[in-house]
Amino acid sequence: GDSVTQMEGPVTLSEEAFLTINCTYTATGYPSLFWYVQYPGEGLQLLLKATKADDKGSNKGFEATYRKETTSFHLEKGSVQVSDSAVYFCALSDVAGNMLTFGGGTRLMVKP
């Protein structure tokens, strides 16, 4: 079945550092890929998405590119802020678009 693997956390960075959170997937066909963010005490929020190979999703300074050849969707940000501290989930939607399969989440802690 479909699966998503993302790097384990926590990831601890200083403010203005460069961020990469790795995500790879296994799926049949061409799924859509997502990054969701969960701030403390809140529900998951869609951060960005990409629906086909080579698409780049971007939002709030975060970017991720759908790489079919490496089955990856790594999340990057050039300069993190303390307010980016949260748990980040990589997910894929099956070809039919009926369900999301999530990775285990990566906790990011940004120190001032």
Added chain:
Amino acid sequence: EAGVVQSPRYKIIEKKQPVAFWCNPISGHNTLYWYLQNLGQGPELLIRYENEEAVDDSQLPKDRFSAERLKGVDSTLKIQPAELGDSAVYLCASSLGSKETQYFGPGTRLLVL
């Protein structure tokens, strides 16, 4: 626009007791999902509704879990009886349709003692 609303936010019960969670999706969203999120893990789908019909409940433990979405709007997820292993966060999400972006509520954190 109001987001997905869930209540209660927190619930503490003793094992073998029943518990129910309520979800009000975003207005106009036909598809509703219930997810289970164990500590330190990603959410896992329990059940998906298209309007009032449960179209995917393959991951719902039917011996103790039940759900309903009367009138195709609000939904209730019930556990009876609860077990210690049911302690988790129960998330509700909704979307315009099954292929559309899912929007999540804040979740209900359940602790079974």
